[in-house]
Amino acid sequence: MASVHTSAREEAGGAVAGPKGPGGPGGPLEPPERPIAWSMLSRALSVPLILGLVCFLPAVIAAQPGSGVRDTAYWLQLVLTCYAGARLATMILSTRRRLLQGVFWMFVYIAMGVAPFAQVVIGQTPTPMVGPRQDLVTAIAMILVGCAAYDLGALLASRRPLRRRTPSARGSGGGPAVAHPVRLRLLVVLAFAASAFYVLKLGGPAVFFTSRQEINETVAASGVVTEGSNVGSAFIKGFGQVPALLALLFYTRRLATSYRARRTPSTVLVWVALAGLNLVVNNPISNARYWFLTVLMAFVFTAMPSSAAVYRTVLATGVVGALVVFPYADKFRYDDEGQRPAQSASVFEPLVTKDYDQMVMFANTISWVDTRGHTYGRQLAGSGLFFVPRAVWSGKPEDTGVRVGQWMGLRMTNLSAPVWTEFWVDFGATGMIGGMALIGYASARTDRRYALAVTRAGPGPGSVLAIAAPLIAGYTFILLRGPLLQAAGKLAIAALLLLAVATFREQRAARRR
Structure with a gap:
């Protein structure tokens, strides 16, 4: 692992002599620009990359045979x-x-x-569309408007300068959030204890290398799932997996950015033990593909926080992986008897037969709202209060995807509900535009803060933001796919643990490194 902070002295010096904005110390801060060589490389890559993403791949999809109609939905999707x-x-x-x-x-x-465009061209969808074609046109148009609102929010965030967060003279707080050493050790203890309970509750490590179906059946048989409520199983899974992942990320960052940590045997041994623990509870065999993607992306971006090559590679190869590998990555979802063999005559066939139902589910949600009306915050409240058992809140809303699936008369209601639909269900087009703009603003601000946190001017190996941002980036797939009620549990546990570990007394924390 490449060292970013080679010593505590360099860390302290970087924190004091960080990049200065126009206002000098304490003024606006911006991440350093890339050198001219990288700018030249960007120009060399820009033409084939843009042509490939914007022209070539859509053209190949448009040339596929199918029964799709080239109507308004087709052109909007293009x-x-x-x-x-x-x-x-x-x-x-x-x-x-x-x-x-x-x-x-x-x-x-x-x-x-790409996936909905292939569905429009070929004339097939993973989930049936029960409403009129106009609802699909509306869904595509609203996704476009939501993306524009996201860009607008990001633009507004870029216009607002970042301010240096400096600790107070007494060292009582005010600086950037860093991991408190004692609390971090307690997090490690919690990770091993909670994961051990999770493993023992499910019958031992062997069950984690069978299938997701076996895991779900074991959880159901353990008695933590009550009729009509999955809060118990969500907490067991969440605390069995999230603390282990967070502890691994914190120790990975310490090893990646601190020469002293790499020369400390105890730190290396703890990292090895945490890595082994995560191989059991967070492996790709017994976990959902989206969760393992979160684990993988968070680990990669934490281990190599300053590598522009890694960042570019993840985004570029992510497209290929999502189109080719991801549809077949559910091999371990079922046991041998329930395994569904993957058969495909075209690389685009999996895009119209499985996984990518987000656009058609938005169209179905529009049809559902037309018959039932908006819920005016009720669905989002249910997601925010996910931890309240249904025995206490008898009218607690179901997942948006589940409610729409039940209205459609489907037996399998594990359907997506993209974040666009969550805003639409509660507040319509206005709420969706405002919600997406807010997400864009928060994303851009977090990106700029993260870019500073992983430089020498940042808080150092203990930076909480350097852990939180990669974790949120990986979890973004789950949040955007939805439903939010399913996604809220692990996110809330991670936020709670990060707050518990964090301290803003930067000077004291630095002396303990």
Whole structure:
């Protein structure tokens, strides 16, 4: 692992002599620009990358045989695909790493652009569309408007300068959040204890190398799932997996950025033990593909926080992986008897038969809202209060995807509900535009803060933001796919643990490194 902070002295010096904005110390801060050589490389890569994402791939899909109609939905979907491709190319070629924005546009390009475009061309969808064709046109148009609102929010964030967070003279707080050494050790203890309970509750480590179906059946048989409520199983899974992942990320960052940590045997041994623990509870065999993607992306961006090559590679290869590998990555979802063999005559066939139902589910949600009306915050309240058992809140809303699936009369209701639909269900077009603009603003601000946190001017190996941003970037796929009620549990546990570990007394924390 390449060292970013080679000594505590360099860390302290970097924190004091960080980049100065126009206002000098304490003034606006910006991440350093890339050198001229990288700018020249960006120009060399820009033409083939933009042509590939914006022109070549959509053209190949458009040439596929199928029964799709080239109507308004077709042309709107083509515009959305090209728009998302252009924005993704911009993220890849940017002179600054924009973690959250890059992952957002990668998701939009794949799940809202390429896959739905293939479905429109071929004339098949993973989930049946029960409403009129006009609802699909409305869904595509609203996705476009939501993406534009996201860009507007990001633009507004870029116009607001960042301010240096400096600790108070007494050292009582005010600086950037860093991991308190004692609390970090307690997090490690919690990780091993909670994961051990999780493993023993499910019958031992062997069950984690069978299938997700076996895991779900074991959880159901353990008695933690009550009728009509999955809060118990969500907490067991969440605390069995999230603390282990966070502890691994914190120790990975310490090893990647601190020469002293790499020469400390106890730190290395703890990292090895945490890595082994995560291989059991967070492996790709017994976990959902989206969760393992979160684990993988968070680990890669934490281990190599300053590598522009890694950032570009993840975004570029992520498109290929999502189109080719991801549809077949559920091999371990079922046991041998329930395994569904993957058969495909075309590389685009999996895009119309499985996984990518986000656009058609938005259209179905529009049809559902037309018959039931908006819920005016009720669905989002249910997601925010996910931890309240249904025995206490008898009228607690179901997942948005589940409610729409039940209305459609489907037996399998594990359906997506993209974040666009969550805003639409509660507040309509106005709420969706405002919500997406807010997400864009928060993403851009976080990206800029993260870019500073991983430099020498940042808080050092203990930076909480350097852990939180990669974790959120990986989890973005789950949040954007939805439903939010399913995604809220692990996110809330991670936020709670990060707050518990964090301290703003930067000077004292630095002396303990």
